[in-house]
Amino acid sequence: MLRYALRRLLGLFPVLLVIFTLSFVLMRAAPGGPFDAEKPVPAEVKRNLELKYHLREPWCEARFLPALREGLEPAVERAVRAEQPWASRAEKLCTGLFQYGWMLANYATGDFGPSYKYKDRSVNEFIAAGLPVTIQLGLVAMCFALFIGLTAGLIAAIRQNGWADHAAMGMALLGISIPNFVLGPLLILVFALTLVWLPPARWGSWEYMILPGFTLGSAYAAYIARLTRGGMLEVIRQDYIRTARAKGLSERLVILRHAVRGGMLPVVSYLGPAMAGLFTGSIVIERIFNIPGMGRYFVDAALNRDITLAMAVVVVDAIFLLVANLLVDLALGLLDPRVRYEE
Amino acid sequence: MNPALAIEEEVQGTSLWQDAWRRLRKNRMAVFSACVLAAMFLFVVAGPWVVPWSYEQQDLAYGAQGPSWQHWFGTDMHGRDLLVRTMHGGRISLLVGLLATAVSLTIGVVYGAISGYFGGKVDAILMRVVDVLYVIPFMFVVILFLVLFGRSLLLLFVALGAVSWLTMARIVRGQVMSLKNSEFVDAARAAGVGHAGIIFRHLVPNALGSIIVYATLTIPRVMLEEAFLSYLGLGVQAPDASWGLLVADGANSMIFLPHMLIFPGLLLTVTLFALNFLGDGLRDALDPRMKS
Amino acid sequence: MDDVLLSVRNLHVHYPGDDGVSKAVDGVSFDVPRGGTLAIVGESGSGKSQTMYGLLGLVPQPPGRVFGDGAIFEGEDLLAMPEKRRRALRGDRIAMIFQDSMTALNPFLTVERQLTEVLEAHRGVARKAARAEALEMLRRVGIPDPEGRIDQYPHQFSGGMRQRVMIAMALLCRPALLVADEPTTALDVTIQAQILELLKTLQRQLGSSTILITHDLGVVAGTADRVAVMYAGRVVERGTVHEIFEAPRHPYTRGLLASVPRLDAQQKEQLVPIPGQPPDPSRLPSGCPFRARCPAARARCAEAYPETTRLGPGREVSCWAA
Numbered sequence: 001m002l003r004y005a006l007r008r009l010l011g012l013f014p015v016l017l018v019i020f021t022l023s024f025v026l027m028r029a030a031p032g033g034p035f036d037a038e039k040p041v042p043a044e045v046k047r048n049l050e051l052k053y054h055l056r057e058p059w060c061e062a063r064f065l066p067a068l069r070e071g072l073e074p075a076v077e078r079a080v081r082a083e084q085p086w087a088s089r090a091e092k093l094c095t096g097l098f099q100y101g102w103m104l105a106n107y108a109t110g111d112f113g114p115s116y117k118y119k120d121r122s123v124n125e126f127i128a129a130g131l132p133v134t135i136q137l138g139l140v141a142m143c144f145a146l147f148i149g150l151t152a153g154l155i156a157a158i159r160q161n162g163w164a165d166h167a168a169m170g171m172a173l174l175g176i177s178i179p180n181f182v183l184g185p186l187l188i189l190v191f192a193l194t195l196v197w198l199p200p201a202r203w204g205s206w207e208y209m210i211l212p213g214f215t216l217g218s219a220y221a222a223y224i225a226r227l228t229r230g231g232m233l234e235v236i237r238q239d240y241i242r243t244a245r246a247k248g249l250s251e252r253l254v255i256l257r258h259a260v261r262g263g264m265l266p267v268v269s270y271l272g273p274a275m276a277g278l279f280t281g282s283i284v285i286e287r288i289f290n291i292p293g294m295g296r297y298f299v300d301a302a303l304n305r306d307i308t309l310a311m312a313v314v315v316v317d318a319i320f321l322l323v324a325n326l327l328v329d330l331a332l333g334l335l336d337p338r339v340r341y342e343e
Numbered sequence: 344m345n346p347a348l349a350i351e352e353e354v355q356g357t358s359l360w361q362d363a364w365r366r367l368r369k370n371r372m373a374v375f376s377a378c379v380l381a382a383m384f385l386f387v388v389a390g391p392w393v394v395p396w397s398y399e400q401q402d403l404a405y406g407a408q409g410p411s412w413q414h415w416f417g418t419d420m421h422g423r424d425l426l427v428r429t430m431h432g433g434r435i436s437l438l439v440g441l442l443a444t445a446v447s448l449t450i451g452v453v454y455g456a457i458s459g460y461f462g463g464k465v466d467a468i469l470m471r472v473v474d475v476l477y478v479i480p481f482m483f484v485v486i487l488f489l490v491l492f493g494r495s496l497l498l499l500f501v502a503l504g505a506v507s508w509l510t511m512a513r514i515v516r517g518q519v520m521s522l523k524n525s526e527f528v529d530a531a532r533a534a535g536v537g538h539a540g541i542i543f544r545h546l547v548p549n550a551l552g553s554i555i556v557y558a559t560l561t562i563p564r565v566m567l568e569e570a571f572l573s574y575l576g577l578g579v580q581a582p583d584a585s586w587g588l589l590v591a592d593g594a595n596s597m598i599f600l601p602h603m604l605i606f607p608g609l610l611l612t613v614t615l616f617a618l619n620f621l622g623d624g625l626r627d628a629l630d631p632r633m634k635s
Numbered sequence: 636m637d638d639v640l641l642s643v644r645n646l647h648v649h650y651p652g653d654d655g656v657s658k659a660v661d662g663v664s665f666d667v668p669r670g671g672t673l674a675i676v677g678e679s680g681s682g683k684s685q686t687m688y689g690l691l692g693l694v695p696q697p698p699g700r701v702f703g704d705g706a707i708f709e710g711e712d713l714l715a716m717p718e719k720r721r722r723a724l725r726g727d728r729i730a731m732i733f734q735d736s737m738t739a740l741n742p743f744l745t746v747e748r749q750l751t752e753v754l755e756a757h758r759g760v761a762r763k764a765a766r767a768e769a770l771e772m773l774r775r776v777g778i779p780d781p782e783g784r785i786d787q788y789p790h791q792f793s794g795g796m797r798q799r800v801m802i803a804m805a806l807l808c809r810p811a812l813l814v815a816d817e818p819t820t821a822l823d824v825t826i827q828a829q830i831l832e833l834l835k836t837l838q839r840q841l842g843s844s845t846i847l848i849t850h851d852l853g854v855v856a857g858t859a860d861r862v863a864v865m866y867a868g869r870v871v872e873r874g875t876v877h878e879i880f881e882a883p884r885h886p887y888t889r890g891l892l893a894s895v896p897r898l899d900a901q902q903k904e905q906l907v908p909i910p911g912q913p914p915d916p917s918r919l920p921s922g923c924p925f926r927a928r929c930p931a932a933r934a935r936c937a938e939a940y941p942e943t944t945r946l947g948p949g950r951e952v953s954c955w956a957a
Contacts (some may be wrong), residue, residue: 015475022479026487173623177615179567179587181574182608185594193598239738245693246733247753247804248726257752261743280482284571288594298483299575302490310487317480325478337788338742 005330012322019318020107021100027307028096052114053308054099112312117304123312126297131316133203134293137285138278140213145220145274150267152221153228157263158255160233168225175222180281184215184288201290212289216281220274227270232263261335268335272328276321363552366628373624376617383614387433396424398431399582409602417602419592423582429607432584436611439499439585440566446504447565448558451511456542456550458512459519470516473509481506482568489577499578503565514557518550552629559622563615570611586611640812640844641667646703646714648682648689650917657917659685661868663703666861666949667812672838672845674859674876676852676891680913682868683848687814690714691729692721709811727757730805734817736797740789746800747785753807772803776833795826799833806837813838814846819854831858852895856880861949864888867914867924869940874950884946884957886929923955931956 050056106113112123156168191211192200199208235241236259244258283295294313301309367373391398396414402422410417416425458469485502492498522528523546531545547554570587572578574594579585586607593604648660660682667673675683688694689701690713706713709728713721725731733739741749750772751765760768766785773781776799789797798818805813815834819827835858838845847859855862855876863873864887872885883889890909911928914920920927926936933955941953 015478018475019479022484026484026491029491173616173619174612177563177619178612179570179574179590179608179615181571181587181594182590182604182612185597185604186608189597189601239733239735240741242693243731243733243739243801244741246691246725246731247756248722248724249752249756250722253752253756258741258744261741276478276480279480283482283486284574287575299486302486303576305490310483314480314483314487317483318478321478321480336743338790 004333005326008326008329012326015322016315016318020104020315023311023314024100024103027311028099053116054102055095057095057098107315112315113308115306115309117301117306117309123309126309127294127312127316130292130294130297133291134279134282134286134295136209137212137216137282137291137293138275140209141217141220141278141281142274144214144217145224148217148221149224150228152225153267154232154255154260156225156229157232157236165229169229172222172225175218175225178218180215180219181284181288183218184212184285187211187215188288201288203289203291203293212285212291215288216278216285219281220277223270223274224267227266228263231266232259235259235262238262265332265336268328268331271331272321272325275324279317279320363625363628367624370624370627373621373628376620376624379613379617380621383433383610383617384437387430387437390430391427391434394424394427394430396427398423398428398584400424407596407600407603409600416606417600419603420596425589425603425606428584429586429589429610432579432586432589432607433610433614435579435583435585436566436569436587437614439496439503439569439579440562442500443503443507443565443569444558444561446500447507447511447561448554450504451508452515452547452554454508455512455515455517456519456547459516460523460538460542460546462520462523466516470513473512477509482571485572486575486577489572494577494580496579499569499572503568506568507561507565511554511557511561514553515547515550518553519546522546522549556622556626556629559618559625563618563622566611566615566618638669639666640669641706641708641846643686643690643706644704646686646689646706647701648685648694649700650698651700652698652917655917657915658868658919659916660689661916661919663863663865663868663870665863665870665873667844667846668860669844670838670842671860672847672858673861673863674847674849674855675863675865676849676855677865678850678913680916681865682916683865684816685868686865687731687816687846687848691725691731691814692718723757726753726805726810727808728810729812729814730808730810731814731816732798732801732805732818735821736794736801737789737821739801740797742789745786745788746792750785750800750804750807753804757808768807769803772807773800775837776800776803776806777829778803794822795830798822798826798830802830802833802837806841809841810843812844812846814848816848817850818847820849820851827854834858852891864891867919868916869924869953870951871925871954872952874947878947878950884952885954886931886956887925890928890930929956 047056051058103113110124112127115121115123115126152168152172156165159165188200188211191198198211200211202208232255241254241258244254249258279295282293283299285291286293286296287299294316298310298313300306301313400423402418405418405422407420407422408414408418414424414426416429418425419428454469454473458466485506488502489498519542528541528545531541536544566586569578569585570590573585573587574591576591579588581588589607590604590611593600593602593607597604643666644664646660646663647658650657650659663682663686665673665675675686677683685694689699690706692701692713694701701714703714705715708724711720713724740746747766747769750769751760751762754760754765754768755762770781770785773785778784778796778799784792789800792800802818813834818834819830822830831854834845834847837843845858847854849855859876861873862876862879863870864879864885865871866887872879872883872888879888880892883892887909890907893907894909909928914924914927920937922935922937922939923929923932923941926932929936931954935955941955941957943951943953944957945951
């Protein structure tokens with residue numbers, strides 16, 4: 001079991017590398033850089049900044065420009081003589097590769113580099129500020145989702161085709177259908193502005209967490225309710241439930257001891273993709289409720305062309321997802337003894 | 344044995360589709376949802392011809408007003424009639440949903456069918472790619488894409504479709520794998536049908552049930568994602584509208600002008616709800632074991 | 636009668652459906668002798684298992700309906716008692732073991748848990764004491780190294796061992812009646828013999844009765860005292876095992892016996908299978924349901940279901956041609 005876990009853990013790194021590379025390519029391909037919207041900077045300062053962001057690599061300059069100058073293409077020579085930093089494609093590629101190397105090394109040590117927009121702040125600062133908030137939000141949302149979803153699903157399965165079942169599943173479907181950016185403002189309107197029970201925005205103590213957590217978790221509560229119901233119904237049809245009843249056990253024991261364990265499996269499997277969705281959903285939730293989390297930073301970064309920040313968020317998110325999926329797989333192994341003891 | 348005493352049994356065959364259709368018809372909520380969707384379709388397609396305003400027509404002097412006899416849904420900040428904008432937005436939202444699902448379906452079915460049919464190494468590699476792609480936080484990438492490379496409707500379709508094909512591929516692969524050793528495949532092969540023919544004329548049609556169900560459930564998901572992107576300002580741009588964009592505008596002014604949030608929000612929710620219900624109904628009709 | 640443990644009269648198990656009512660059990664009567672074994676024989680779909688589910692309260696009502704004239708067990712009517720009482724009897728006085736031990740045992744719980752919970756539920760025994768009793772029972776059913784194996788999961792046992800675990804589970808409360816639903820069908824032939832031997836031994840030791848449900852006449856011959864033959868939801872013939880094997884009166888019984896290979900058969904005798912299929916329980920034909928496959932069918936058979944002819948104490952047959 002432990003060996004399996006370690007093997008899976010090691011398998012994460014190639015995937016992370018792929019994600020990092022894809023993000024990097026996207027970043028390099030993007031038009032614009034850190035300087036576009038700014039007022040013009042003196043050449044010396046600009047060059048220093050370029051070096052800082054690894055947008056200019058002295059080695060490449062030293063090697064390629066002279067080599068090309070001695071080269072054969074007059075057109076290239078003309079471009080090179082115009083001293084445009086992006087003129088030489090080869091130099092660009094060279095610089096790009098170096099930048100990749102630098103960034104990879106930095107990422108491996110946990111340094112996400114400087115922010116494109118806020119020149120004197122590092123991306124790490126933003127992540128350090130935003131990540132805990134988003135994690136808190138995600139946990140609250142997950143708690144709502146599990147509590148509401150499991151209960152509703154269990155009740156629906158036990159009272160199959162009764163009014164409780166239809167009501168629960170109807171609510172679940174509604175939960176999936178209402179976009180969270182419709183639900184959020186509605187909840188704010190009702191609970192924060194009309195009945196002033198809860199604060200409408202921002203982050204702080206537990207009262208601040210309720211509306212955003214519930215809004216974010218509602219869709220997942222709905223999915224979990226449906227999966228629980230489906231899983232439980234599937235399990236209740238199984239022969240071993242009939243055996244449990246034939247032994248004269250109370251219905252409560254039959255459900256809670258015998259049925260729940262098997263019925264939970266689809267829910268546990270779902271937790272992996274659910275966490276992915278939570279992260280994505282937090283983008284909108286943090287916007288609606290004005291919460292300073294990673295999702296918020298991401299959108300601002302994307303809109304401000306703060307590519308290093310955006311890229312770091314993508315990579316951090318990927319790390320979380322991979323680890324979460326791994327934990328889910330391990331949990332499945334723990335819950336299902338058939339997986340655990342392969343004889 | 345006296346043949347006169349033989350028990351006559353009338354064997355009346357029904358195909359899978361007829362059975363499914365019968366079950367679907369009996370599911371009242373699913374039928375109701377289909378009607379709602381038809382009505383919605385009519386609303387967004389035919390509606391703008393009936394309403395005297397155009398979706399871009401501004402009347403700045405009028406400003407944002409609540410519902411009135413002239414403007415049944417009220418107007419927005421620029422004095423544009425919300426009813427026709429909601430209709431127009433509906434067109435775009437539904438169009439994006441359908442097209443993106445079509446893209447996702449095409450990629451997913453082809454990918455999954457090939458992977459499932461050939462099996463072995465091909466399958467291992469293709470599925471590994473899917474596993475890796477699954478983990479990539481796609482919305483982030485889509486957002487980055489849209490921000491960096493401009494916001495065009497075409498890019499939107501492609502991006503949204505590209506995000507949702509993964510699960511479709513997995514489903515189709517599963518179906519193809521369980522069907523590929525069936526007798527009818529052997530028969531086709533014996534008749535000289537090539538790989539492509541077997542895959543697309545024999546195997547895929549048999550997996551059509553799952554494909555339809557998943558496609559029907561993908562449409563609302565994609566519409567939600569489009570609404571999400573438009574809400575962030577990355578999808579459809581003004582003066583065009585989509586339900587997501589309208590809700591975004593509405594959310595910003597909801598305290599004083601709740602009608603701007605409520606109408607498009609309601610229509611979006613109802614459409615998504617109906618689509619989900621119909622998808623569920625289709626699934627129950629095609630695979631009734633789960634129901635009772 | 637004092638030598639009868641369970642007396643069932645006219646039991647029905649119906650399932651209303653879209654195509655009409657499916658009559659899985661359509662009027663079944665039999666007696667289980669005290670300290671003896673009754674074998675219920677029939678093809679799959681004849682209603683053998685459904686009869687037992689109906690008696691024990693394992694048929695979900697709705698949608699099913701279980702009713703009858705009575706099922707007297709130790710002085711109480713199983714069909715008339717409140718569900719709570721029936722639940723108390725299940726697992727305690729009447730226990731059931733099932734055909735497929737792989738699906739009948741909960742794969743997520745240890746064997747220990749599945750054994751001890753029976754004692755906890757019916758005898759109020761604490762977990763530790765229950766564990767000790769469970770270990771003892773595992774030893775008794777022939778599981779080697781019970782201490783080592785009791786904390787394992789069902790999938791870690793072989794088929795034969797799992798069946799023994801099920802038997803142990805059923806016998807923990809020393810039931811008066813054990814219902815074995817095709818206990819050996821899923822097992823190898825050599826293991827079959829062992830399991831049947833085990834059941835016989837335990838029955839003798841505990842003084843209990845057994846209902847053995849099977850489609851295998853070979854199993855019946857070796858273990859049963861009395862036999863009830865079922866077809867399409869009804870008992871078509873019943874009697875002692877000698878009466879049924881040596882002088883079968885119903886054409887179906889005769890057909891079953893003729894299709895079983897026997898060591899004492901003549902070389903040239905052919906095995907004669909019964910042609911055709913059993914009817915759909917929701918579309919039972921008029922009259923006798925066996926008439927389409929019956930070599931002795933006559934006009935009367937299509938008109939009405941045959942009356943039950945009593946040929947002796949506990950010996951009955953339902954056939955117009957008998």
